[in-house]
Amino acid sequence: MSHLLHLDSSARTDSFTRRLGEAFAEAWEGGGGEVTHRDLAADPVPPIREGWTRICDTLLREGITDIARYPEAVRTEQEREAWAVVRPLLDELVAADAVLIGAPMYNFGIPSALKAWIDQVTFPRMVLAPRKFVVVAARGGVYGPGTPRALRPQRPLPERLRPRPLRGRGHRGDRRRTRQLAGRPRPGRPGHPAPGVRRRRAVPGRRTGHQAGRLPHPEGGLSAVPWIWLLLAGVVEVAWAQSIEPTRGFTRLPQSALCLVLMLGAVYLLSRALRDLPVGTSYAVFTGIGTIGTVLTALAVRHEVPSPTTLAGLTLITAGLLTVHLGTPTP
Structure with missing residues (x-):
């Protein structure tokens, strides 16, 4: 049975990271997995002290890298x-x-409770592969390249969530889901209220977040919902083009x-896809579907036969759309 460690660090009992993390954990349980939950905000981990540093010194001095042998480095009362x-x-x-790590952004960094946990469990030359790490991050603004808040301390946020052993030495499979413009959650939708650590059991028949298409499956499956929105936008764009004449x-x-209703419908559906897909990719696929669909519709309805050059161009556009779809990860 697969086992998920779910960490919450939001100071709010009702937050976006808690909601997303809860949905992910429910999907994991729905797939038959087991979940251990630790609320780092409700049950904070103390900061490291000198005893911890002395354990690290011993591990380095004696070349101990096997986690199972760490207790050998614990010798004094302070270290115990x-x-x-x-x-x-x-x-x-x-x-x-x-x-699974739920991490809001506070003062352009991660919560101190999460930082304390990372400090406590990170040791020299530690290897945590092949474990997978999923970071659910939220921030109350837009911080991408070219925006007024594109500050360097914020951009590597997911990297800062991973201690050095998680960034190298054969580690693979880390995922990130970030919610921007998170703001304050609407009341009436409780997050994860239980403090401390607890063990959940799978509930047969429960509709999980994965089944609803909201979040990545814990085993690595990806939601196709944004692409469905984009496909629908392209189809409505074709209908809009035919309604102009x-x-x-x-x-x-x-x-x-x-004509105006179809135009607005195409733009709305495109905006839904843009919630999760890159703007450049979405618009390229959107216009590509519109171009191919409009030519084919004109051929079927108006009997406008395209020239060989036009057919060659449509073939290239189709190949390009397939390449873009295969090369674009879905959040």
């Missing part, structure tokens, strides 16, 4: 006190096949109204 804090945290981490220069009121 530090190990009493580390051991339950490390046991949870080692027992997990995947780790009957308006006769927008001199016919019913035909003109239909």
Whole structure:
């Protein structure tokens, strides 16, 4: 049975990271997996102290890299006190096949509670592969390249969530889902209220977030919902293109109204796809579907036969759309 360690670090009991994390954990349980939950905000981990640093010194000096041998480096009373804090945290981490981290952005960084947990479980030359790590991040603004808030401390946020052992030495499979413009959640939709650590059991027949198409499956499957929105936008764009000619220069009121409705519908569906897909990719696919669909519709309805050059161009556009789709990861 696959085992997920779910970490929450939001100071809010009702937050976007908690909601997304809860949906992911439910999907994991729905697939028959087991979940251990630790609320780092409700049950904070203490900061590292000198005993922890002395354990690290011993590990480095004696070349101990096997996690199972870490207790050999615990020798003094001070180190035993530090190990009493580390051991339950490390046991949870080692027992997990995947780790889900809910991390809001506070002051352009991760919450101090999460940073304390990372400090406690990270040791020199530690290897955590092949465990997978999923980061669910949220931030109350837009911080991408070219925006006024594109600050360097914020851009590598997911990297800062991963201690050095998670960034190299054969580690693979980390995923990230970021919610921007998160703001304050609407009332009436509780997040994960239970503090501390608890074990959940799968509930047969429960409709999970994965089944609803909202989040990546814990085993790596990806939602196709954004591409469905994009496909629908392209189809409506084709209908809109065909509705322009009957308006006769927008001199016919019913035909003109239909044309405007289709135009707005195509733009709305495209905006839904843009919530998760890159703008450049989405617009390229959107216009490509519109181009191919319009030519084929004109051929079927108006008997406008395209030239060989036009057919060659449509073939290249089709190949380009397939390449873009295969090369674009879905969040």
